[in-house]
Amino acid sequence: MTILVTGATGTVGRQVVEQLVKRGADVRALVRDTSKANFPASVGVVQGDLLDVDSLRNAFSGVSTLFLLNAVVPDEYTQALIALNIAQEAGIKRIVYLSVIHGDRYVNVPHFAGKYGVERMIEQMDLNATILRPAYFMGNDLTIKDVVTEYGIYPMPIGSKGLAMVDTRDIGEVAAIELLRREQSAVPLPLERINLVGPDTLTGSDVAAIWTDVLGRKIAYPGDDTAAFEQSLRQFMPSWMAFDMRLMSERFITEGMVPEAGDVERLTTLLGRPLRSYREFATDAVAST
Template sequence: MTVLVTGATGTVGGHTVQHLLRAGRKVRALTRDPARARLPEGVDVVAGDLTDAATLTGVFDGVTAVHLINFGQDYRPLANGQEIADLLVRAGVRRVTVLGGWEEGTLEPAIRSSTLEWTDLKPIEFMSNTLTDWGERLRTGGVIREPYGNRKSAPVHESDIGAVAAVALTEDGHAGQTYALTGPEVLTPRDKIRVLSEVTGRDLRFEELTPDQTRKEWVEEGTPPDMLLFKVFGDPPRIGRREMVDFLLRIYGTEHEVGSTPNGTVQKVTGRQARTFAQWAREHADGFRA
């Protein structure tokens, strides 16, 4: 059984590859630039880009299961979902997992209406977002200035997402399922800063901004977090900075029950307790040190 992993050098894809290898599966990895890919020995690395179906000719041949992501390099949903689904069916692929992004695109409905055995993976919040969003600011200044410091979430470790994908791709019982994935605990930004302070040995601080202060700093003065804005809205973004910030203020200021309630799905699927934020923070502590 050969399993193909798209986004194999990405945040989740790399972990999915590792979990599949540990399970004794043959792995083929799809990446835009094989020459730059750093993947384990024994992985069959092939070139291709999900945003361009013409680059995918032959990459699914001999593959029985595929891990897909629903977005391209700019985080925007794929526009060619039907082409991808047709390629998979013609190649004889049996199972797929689809890792969703901020919004559903053309891929999910095309996969769901096909003959493929599909499983949707919907992480509520990646723990790795903490490094993407906060890493540079904490390394250089030791302070995070954001609104709504008591907003709650239950972020999931990217390795746990990969573990769920590996199980769904190789074991029965997951077809037609949509798995919202959370970590095992509820955290606020203040909680995350406390944990990061402990694991780095640094005096890291969270300073809460009012919505008006946020608009002033993030819009009028044009200060970070650009990475956060572009990750949500695409690079280049489709709307102006003020609209982006107002949208994030609405998201931050609204309580999201699904995203702030640990649901135990990781343990149900993998048989193992989901990793904590403290575990993740210890693994990535150097990313927050000056």
């Protein structure tokens, strides 16, 4: 009985592999570049691509449970649909899919709309899956840590509605728990959705205040200039992706990412411990400098 992890060399995928190995699972990692597959010796590594049907058929052979994670790329939706169809063809009846919270509300944001489309496919095809819906990753803010420390501002335009930011380590652990729950069940389990959130719902000003406390000097929140945010992102990512991120930030401002009643308690019970907070994340980020 083998669990296949796609996106295994990425931020979340590595956490999923690590948590599964820790729990003694038989893990296979699907990777595009085997040179990045520095996993424990017990992990089977197979090279492939989510658009390469032959490589997927090879990777999915003998797999009992699938963790499907798609990177934010222009053909993300196509990749996911191909992978799920090949999984169905291979007889895989246990799936955990990493989607995103509020995909049904952020309807104009490309990577949200794509993930929500995949959710609808999973439901319409009556696939046995857990759909994980994470909120904003705390780890995204590692990319702007130098801006915070050098310029004294928190530059992410996240608004005043609040985001229930989640630690990727918590995402990886919940994913592993769900994969094993499905893997170890005598029968395929029905469709389930889980919102993955952090313990606190934070505004831009809240996050700036946390950095102020952690660094011991004033960090400001300059506001919600999404156009400037897009232009800044274009320096190190393609224009389509920068625009996608701008559209996302605009929905942060108008909608927020607020958990549903019971989300935090459900995750705390599932993990058997408190969720990691943004303050812990910021403290660790500074300590690792």
